[in-house]
Amino acid sequence: MIIPATTLATFVSGLYKNILQPSKLGVGADLHCFKNKIEPKCEGPIRRNGGAWTISCGEGKSQPLWLDTILALIGGKFEYGNEICGAVLSVCGKQETIAIWIKDATNEAAQLSIGKQWKEFLEYKDSIEFIVHDSDATAVQCWSSTFPDDPLDVIYNKVPSHCSRVRFAAVCRSWCTAASRHPALPELPWLLLSPRDRDTTKRLYCPEDSKILRISLPSDFIGNWFVGCHGGGWVASFEPPPFRILNIFSSVEVALSEKQKGIVCPGRLGQIIIWKIIFSKPPTSSDCIIAAITDNHGIALCRVGCPNGGWTTKGHVSYTMELVDIAFCNGKLYGLTRDRWELVKFEIGADEDGAPVVTAVDRLVVTVEHQQPPSVWANRVDASYIFELHGKLATAVRSPWSPNLRPFFKVFELVDIDASEGMAHGTHKWTEVMSLGDFALFLGPNSSKAVHVSADRRGGVKRNHIYYSYHRRLAQKEVLLSTDLVFLTSSNADGDSVYYREDESLSGAVGGVHRIGAVGYYVRGSPNPPVWLLPLA
Structure with missing residues (x-):
């Protein structure tokens, strides 16, 4: 049916009221409003050379948009109205689409002007799409495809975080293509707040853009205590039992x-408590070895692909030494003892069930400082962690380092001892790392990792910086007395756990002592510090 409308009055009083309402159309119907002597055919010069701006909306949502579109067309509101052929309303299932056809898709000025004015007339805030017609009606061109590549690349390079880059790629096809031209940047860790509470959702803090993300947990995982993690979003839980990943x-x-x-030790009632968990590989790998620091029983081992072996807590006589941290580096397991902070390497074999077991413990670093009584170390060292840096084992130690300075981190790298040095004990020594270069350190009691920070990266994370989760909770008086702490967020509406950030980014020599800039994250009201979580493996 073809019905002419020469004026707005004719259109409103007759056609729209009686025939043209979208709500009266059935599924699969199309409604065309075209200029005189122009037919909306799939063949011909219009379809071959032209294109269409399109808007998609849900079922029953197109009626006001369609009316405003027709009023703008009949009322001659478009600057390039002579380039417009007409409009089409299509109903397909639960989706309704409105399109404005234009004559020449290569007329960039007209194309952009029509799209911009259309959005303004409709007060439409979402993105619209431009489709280029061809003889086969298959070519699709996004509205931003007329942008040169360079501006899109510039925009993408200024996007700070992983979440924002995902949103960038989701804008349209051209922006997705622009994002695909860039190699994926190394993912930076997020801070998992409240690793042990009863909240139904967990909060993740992204240091890149200072945003808080919320994720839901399975109902039977709420209230579990996270004691370790691995790249890709894997977390390990021990309390309440059983042990879960x-x-x-x-x-x-x-x-x-x-x-x-669960870890069971002969002669002990109940299960052993786990303080920290680390993985040699992704926990989905059958040859992944899980290492755990336990309460007063040193280290425990388990292999994911050895279900009959379970956990092993027996082995070398020094196996039960008290550990402050453990880490895998180049496939080897290392530990840092609480007694004088000595570094040890665990040799791992297998028992009769194929489960991993410690066969020997090698003391790697024994320096003059290590000969001091443990009480001296306990008073000097605030926190200490080991991790892999540039393919080598490294440690970060938080200490005053000078009588007049607050504690701060120094980083040391494990190196071989030259035979000419003639040291009586050990085969390695710690050498101070004066700069992290293009890396940043993320340190905490349950996870520590060195991550490369690209020069093109934007946001709050800087190269040559340390980001650490403080290992103990703050008392209320500590918060009140500190002028450097900045409120970050609360864990819930009651403010049971309150989080703060402290920027110590001053780097270089301070008080005659070299230091690397650092940012600390603190918690008040919860005994469990935040945990660094790597979203991608």
Whole structure:
């Protein structure tokens, strides 16, 4: 049916009121409003050379948009109205689409002007799409495809965080293509707040853009205590039992045998408490070795692909030394003792069930400082962590380093001892790292990692900086007395756990002592410090 409308009065009083309302159209119907002597055919010069701006909306949502579109067309509101052929309303299932056809898709000025004015007339805030017609009606061109590549690349390079880059790629096809031209940047860790509470959702703090993200956990995982993590969103939980490994983003859980769900020590009532968990590989790998620091029983080991072996807590006589931190580096397991902060390497074999077991413990670093009584170290060292840096084992030690300075981190790298040095003990020594270069350190009691920071990266994370989760909670008086702490967020509406950030980014020599800039994250009201979580493996 073809019905002419020469004026707005004719259109409103007759056609729209009686025929042209979208709500009266059935699924699969199209409604065309075109200029005189122009037919909306799939063949011909219009379809071959032209294109169309399109808006998609949900079922029953197109009626006011369609009316405003027709009023603008009949009322001659478009600057390039002579380039417009007409408009089409299509109903397809639960989606309705409105399109304005134009004659020449190569007329960039007209194309952009029509799209911009259309959005203004409709007060439409979402993105619209431009489709280029061809003889086969298959070519699709996004509204931003007329942008040169360079501006899109510039925009993408200024996007700070992973979440924002995902949003960038989701804008349209051209922006997605621009994002695909850039290699994926190394993912920076997020801070998992309240690793042990009863909240139904967990909060993740992104240091890049200072945003808080919320994620939901399975109902049977609420209130669990996270004692370790691995890249890709994997977290390890021990309390309440049993021991479990869960992907915090997908809610996928690693299948463990009954022997692997708890550490049992002969002669002890109840299970051993786990303070920290680390993984040699992704926990989905069958040859992944899980290492745990336990309460007064040193280290415990388990292999994911050995369900009959369970956990092992027996081995070398020095196996039960008290550890302050552990780390895998180049496939080897290292530990840092609480007694004088000595570095040890664990040699790992297998028992009769194929489960990993410590066969020997090598003391790698024994310096003059290590000969001091443990009480001296306890008073001097505030926190100490080991991790892999540039393919080598490294440690970060937080200490005053000078009588007149507040504690801050120094970083040391493990190197071989030259035979000419003639040291009586050990085969390695610590050498201070004066700069992290293009890396940043993320340190905490349950996870520590060195991550490369690209020169093109934007946001709050800087190269040659240390970001640490403070290992103990702050007392209320400490917060009140400090002028450097900045409020970050509360864990819930009651403010049970309150988080603060302190910027110590001053780098270089301070008080005659070299230091690397650092940013600390503190908690008041919760005994469990935040945990660094790496979103991607």
